[in-house]
Amino acid sequence: MFDILMYLFENMVHSESEVMIDQDELTEELVRAGFHHDEIYKALAWLEKLCELQTTDDTPYLQYKSKTRTTRIYTHEEQQRLDVESRGFLMFLEQINVLDSTTREMVLDRVMEIETNEFCVIDLKWVVLMVLFNVPGKELAYEQMEELLFELPEGLLH
Template structure:
C-alpha cells in the first residue's frame, strides 16, 4: 500500500489530477501493483477523504495557529508507536503539520493493517495528508518526509 501512495505522490501533482478510483485501480494494476495492495491504498484514500471532510470544518471554527497539546490514547500509542508519535510532534513543532492535519494523519493511520507503524510508513502517510491538502511544505521538511529510515532519499 505504501509503495502505491508514494507512486501517486510522484505521478500526480495534485490529488485532483488522479483519475477516478476504478480507472486508477486499472492503471495501478497495469503498472504491476498487486490487487490487494491497490484495494488497501484505495480504501486508505477513501478514509483520508472522509476524515478530511469531517476534520477540516472543525479547523475553520478553531484557531489553528495555536499549538494544542495532544494527549494520545493507549490505542493510538499501540497503533502509531512512539517513533511515529515523535515524528508527528516534530512535524507539528516545525509548523509543517497544523492541528487539523495532525488529527487527519492520526485518524487515517488507525486503519493500518499492523502496528506499530514504522517511521517510513508514518512519513508516507504524513506526505499523503499534506499532499491531499496541497499544503506548502518547507524544503527541508519535504526532504525529511522523502528520506528512508537511514536518511537516504527514497524513490
C-alpha cells in the same frame, strides 16, 4: 495496502500525472503492477477518506482550531501503532510548523486506517507527505516535509 499508497504517490504525484484518473483504469494499472484487488480497493477507500477530511467541516477536530499549542494525549491504540520515535517526530513537526493541530489529527486519522502490523517513522513521514499534499494552503509545509523525507545524513556513515 500501504505499498499501493506508496506506489500511487510516487508514480502519480511525482510524475505529475493527471490527478483525475478513471478508477477502473487505475485499478487495472495496479493489478498489472502486481497488487491484489482487495488491497487496491482498501487503498482507494483510504485516499477517498483523506480527500473527505479536508472538505468536511463537521469533522470533530476541524471544529476546534486553536492558535495555542496543545498537548496531544494518544489513545492506547495510537500508542500501539506509533512508537515513541514516531510520536516524537509528530511533536517535532508541530514545533517547526510543518503540522498544526488540524493536520496532525488528519495524519493520525490516516495512520490508524492503515492495515499493517509494522509501522515505523519512515512510513509516518510518507503519510504526513500525502496528507499535506492533499490540504490546500499547505504547499510550504509539504516542501518542508519533502526535504525532511529525502534529506541525506551528513558526515561519515559507519
